[in-house]
Amino acid sequence: MANTYTQLYFHVVFAVKGRANHISPQWKEELYKYISGVVRNKNQKLMIINGMSDHVHILLGTKPNCNLSDLVRDIKANSSKWINERRLVSGEFRWQTGFGAFTVGQRGLKKVIAYIENQEEHHKRKKFRKEYEEFLKTYGVDYDSDYLFEPD
Template sequence: MKYNLQTGSHTVYALQYHFVTVTKYRATILTDDITERIGEIANDVAGDFGVEIQSVNGGNDHVHILFTAKPTTDLTKFINSLKGVTSRRVRSEHPEVKQTLPDSFWQPGYFLASSGQVSIDVLMEYVEDQ
């Protein structure tokens, strides 16, 4: 099995995550420009947490973000910061968004899954063969 590994002082790891968040009321307000701006803001926030954004994309009412993190990353704090900062900045930079969603930009919940570099079947086979 081959992983794209990262290292710390006493650790070797490969932690990737798939994050999805939805606009409040599923408002269809995300344009390509706004999604691109969310990606820029996400990179700013990620730097504060030692997280690396791999990809940002989505539809007109939701955003997918793929990122890598360290084992010590507090994922809840990172995601709450990411949602809060993107909400404030996008609404302040885009008056049309603030007019549609004056109080909050994102739904309170979100989806987060760890995503390995190999399928679960390959991993199970590897573990069983050890």
């Protein structure tokens, strides 16, 4: 649309089903490149991606016509298919249902990028569940801790 200018950023977080440690250091960079391609093919911008063996953090720059739920659904569906077709895990790889998405302002980009870059160091001190609950609290998201990451 002519004369429409936006800067929309989302910090997206999602976990492996059951928070299993299935993402291997041997192939995680290939996975991240694949996910980057999915985002690019949807005409959105992946700013940074990183994570741990049981979850992924992505900073996305989106256009105003982006349906974030559809984009994350496509990222998860295509990446799990990619993992399963290559038989990178024993059994079937699946992502946990749902995701967390948190808006990021221009002033907060450097901080979020540094946070995502330093996942390995960060998780030496804090487990994923605690990290995720802190995001939900910080952003004022109502949730019931009894139902976080339940099997679906």
